[in-house]
Amino acid sequence: MNILIIYAHPNHQSFNGAILQQVKTHLNPKHQVQILDLYAEKFDPLLRFDEDQLRRDLDKDPEMEKYRQLISWADHLIWIFPIWWGGMPAILKGFIDRVFASGFAYSYKGMGMQGHLKGKTAWIISTHNTPGFFTGFLQDYGRVLKNQVLGMCGIKPCQLTSLAYLRGTSYEKRQKMLAIIGQQAQKI
Numbered sequence: 001m002n003i004l005i006i007y008a009h010p011n012h013q014s015f016n017g018a019i020l021q022q023v024k025t026h027l028n029p030k031h032q033v034q035i036l037d038l039y040a041e042k043f044d045p046l047l048r049f050d051e052d053q054l055r056r057d058l059d060k061d062p063e064m065e066k067y068r069q070l071i072s073w074a075d076h077l078i079w080i081f082p083i084w085w086g087g088m089p090a091i092l093k094g095f096i097d098r099v100f101a102s103g104f105a106y107s108y109k110g111m112g113m114q115g116h117l118k119g120k121t122a123w124i125i126s127t128h129n130t131p132g133f134f135t136g137f138l139q140d141y142g143r144v145l146k147n148q149v150l151g152m153c154g155i156k157p158c159q160l161t162s163l164a165y166l167r168g169t170s171y172e173k174r175q176k177m178l179a180i181i182g183q184q185a186q187k188i
């Protein structure tokens, strides 16, 4: 299987960096794996369109061609990012705005949308500091990414792993979280 890991954290020494390492080392070597590190890429997250550069042409934006090819290549997308202000990091939001354009990732059909990325699956791993008890009530952008982005584009099933209350957990508990991530990666 072709696996694309999309990683959105500025610091490789972070817990998100440890998750990335853990996933990488536990994926079965039979898979083809590519890593898209949005900060290392210095990805420009600003979506621009106007009278000269039309929104309808965003699916052909030459700057995004490399990323469209990566998404097309992948059978399975693994997303790793922290929750910032209830959302995903701006660099990741901008990646979706610019790459998952109409015509490439979906098209409008009747009152709804038709996903163009069917047949692909995903795993979202997000981290945050809110105690797990509250996250049931709050909007979690892992869920938004799963249902309102990937699901709409036809990418399903999508597994969601939300690692809660990092600031309040012990080192041992965080190591256990990483071990579980490793076990889940091994199962792919």
Ligand code: FAD
Pocket: 009, 013, 014, 015, 016, 017, 018, 081, 082, 083, 084, 085, 086, 087, 127, 128, 129, 130, 166, 167, 171, 174, 175, 178
């Ligand atoms: P780090 O800060 O790198 O690490 C977290 C802890 O894990 C630290 O104690 C670190 O020492 C430890 N650690 C690192 N590596 C390892 C390892 N290998 N093994 C064991 N322990 C390790 N949270 C919310 O819940 N809701 C929000 O709306 C929200 N908004 C935010 C907005 C901003 C701008 C920022 C910067 C943070 C926000 N947060 C919010 C908190 C954020 O979600 C967490 O800081 C983030 O998820 C933690 O991930 P990290 O990779 O940055 O962790």
